[in-house]
C-alpha cells in the first residue's frame with residue numbers, strides 16, 4: 603500500500619558533469635515510480651544538471667537542504683521557492699551531519715518542513731540517535747521527540763505525504779548497519795508516534811526509510827520489514843550499478 607522510496611544522498615561528492623553521467627547511466631533501467639520511487643539527493647550546485655538529465659525519466663530529485671525563508675538577505679542559503687520553481691520534488695532536512703556540523707535545531711527543521719510544503723515539495727525528515735544514546739536506552743524517546751518537534755503545526759494530510767528517515771548516527775558512513783530488527787523496532791516507534799500525534803490512517807500512510815550503511819547486500823532484508831518503506835543511502839548511491847541494485851531490490 604505504501605510505495606517504497608529509495609533515495610540516494612550524495613552529500614558533497616559529485617560535480618555537474620559527473621551528475622549527468624550518473625543519470626545517463628541509470629535512467630533507462632529504473633523501476634516504474636508506481637512500484638519503487640527512485641530519488642537522488644544532490645548538492646545545490648548539481649541540481650540543474652540532475653533535473654536536466656532526469657527529465658522524462660522515472661528519477662525524482664531531492665535537494666539536500668534548504669532555508670525556511672523564500673527570499674531575502676540570507677547570504678549563501680538556498681531558497682525553497684527557487685528549488686520548487688526548478689522542479690525539485692523532495693528536500694532532505696535534519697540530516698545528522700547538518701544537525702552536528704551546522705547546528706540545525708528541531709525548530710529550524712520544523713520551519714523548513716513548513717516552507718517545503720508551502721512550496722509544493724515534500725520533506726524527507728531525518729532523525730537518529732548517537733551510540734551513547736542507544737547504549738543508555740534513550741533511542742525511542744529521542745527519535746520520537748525529534749519527529750514530534752519536526753511535525754509541529756503540520757496537517758494530517760501533509761504528514762501522510764512526507765517521508766521520515768530513521769538514521770542511527772553510529773551507522774552512517776561507518777559500514778555498521780543496524781540489524782533489520784533494530785531498524786524495524788525504531789521505525790515502528792516512529793509510526794506509533796505519528797499515530798499518537800495524528801491518527802492511525804495518517805500513520806499507515808507516512809513512509810519511513812531506514813538509513814545507515816544500506817547497500818545491495820542488505821537492502822532486501824531491511825525492506826522486508828513491516829515498518830520500513832525505503833532507504834536513505836549515502837555511499838552506495840554514488841555508483842550507478844549499486845544504485846540500480848538498490849532500487850530494484852524487489853525485482
Ligand code: PEP
Pocket residue numbers: 611613769773774775776777813814815816834835836837838
Ligand atoms: C546518509 O548519507 O544518510 C547515509 C545513511 O550514509 P551511508 O549510507 O553511507 O551510511
